[in-house]
Amino acid sequence: MTAVLVVDDAPDLLKVLKITLQAHGYDVTTAADGHTALLAASQQPFAVIILDLGLPDMDGTTVIRELRTASRVPILVLSARHSSDDKVEALDAGADDYITKPFGPDELLARLRALLRRTTDPEQEPxxxxxxxxxxxxxxxxxxxxxxxxxxxxxxxxxxxxxxxxxxxxxxxxxxxxxxxxxxxxxxxxxxxxxxxxxxxxxxxxxxxxxxxxxxxxxxxxxx
CATH class of the missing domain: 1.10.10.10 (Winged helix-like DNA-binding domain superfamily/Winged helix DNA-binding domain)
Structure with missing residues (x-):
């Protein structure tokens, strides 16, 4: 089962994402802030991380940079920030893809599948x-x-x-x-x-x- 870490401080959205992903066969771990996310990522290898930028304890781009010091895990950003500057900053920090809120579950699942296809290339190893x-x-x-x-x-x-x-x-x-x-x-x-x-x-x-x-x-x- 593909392990996914979902990081968002909105409890309702976190619950919806967990239910949606589990219904499609993913093993889901959730975190409501950056420190919890970094701890979870250090304790378990994930196939992909879905990350909100607006976290209560630190900015999502800081979380991305911290993750990138030790891991190449694919990171899919979910954010209400629509400006191109925010997108560029997140991608430059090490994110692999970016979806703006609101978004549909079909788009999220398609982006997730695309990320996993790219990162499970046989020439790439975790x-x-x-x-x-x-x-x-x-x-x-x-x-x-x-x-x-x-x-x-x-x-x-x-x-x-x-x-x-x-x-x-x-x-x-x-x-x-x-x-x-x-x-x-x-x-x-x-x-x-x-x-x-x-x-x-x-x-x-x-x-x-x-x-x-x-x-x-x-x-x-x-x-x-």
Whole structure:
């Protein structure tokens, strides 16, 4: 299910947008101000963010700039501001599209589909953002505390497989077969060693993993 973050300080509109998007198969998270939106975006990877510019705690263009420091997530602006200067400012800050209020649900859904088509181009890969590190799947690059984390090719392969399947349980056999090959499907010791190495490099507390979780007796799961 495609995850969408909707940011607007009007409760009625927020409710309508959530109902409309959910009815069309989207997994919707809502936020009523900029700080809540930035926190949500840091905790979960979204396929697209729908953002109102007139927020109570900060201007929407500030939210866009903050998002762009760590993510390339598509941003669709919804705003009552009709001037070309406002549109240019939002687009220059990093927004991908702009709809003025009032708007019809059909237009919103069409713009959303168009954005998702552009950003799911096979040549483009997402950047997965957590509170402690980011994973750039296109560049094979992991950054923590603004420093690049050096991973071995095998460590990267394990991490990539987990990150591409957020919140999904991957069995030990699945991971071993994908990374090492079917002949290694029962060699769980390989996997335990590499999971321990990844946790040392990425987890803030290796004794209590937050992102690379063990499901006892079954396998592992990436929790963004």
């Amino acid at each position: 950047v997965v953002v957590t509170q402690d590190f980011t994973v750039d799947l296109a560049k094979h690059r992991v950054v923590r505390d603004r420093n690049e984390v050096r991973l071995t090719p095998t460590e990267w392969s394990v991490l990539e497989l987990l990150v591409r399947n957020p919140e999904k349980l991957l069995t030990q056999q699945q991971i071993l077969s994908e990374v090492w090959g079917p002949a290694y499907a029962k060699d769980a010791n390989y996997l335990r060693v590499y999971m321990a190495q990844l946790r040392r490099k990425l987890e803030p507390d290796t004794a209590n993993p937050r992102y690379l979780l063990t499901v006892a007796g079954l396998g592992y799961r990436f929790q963004p």
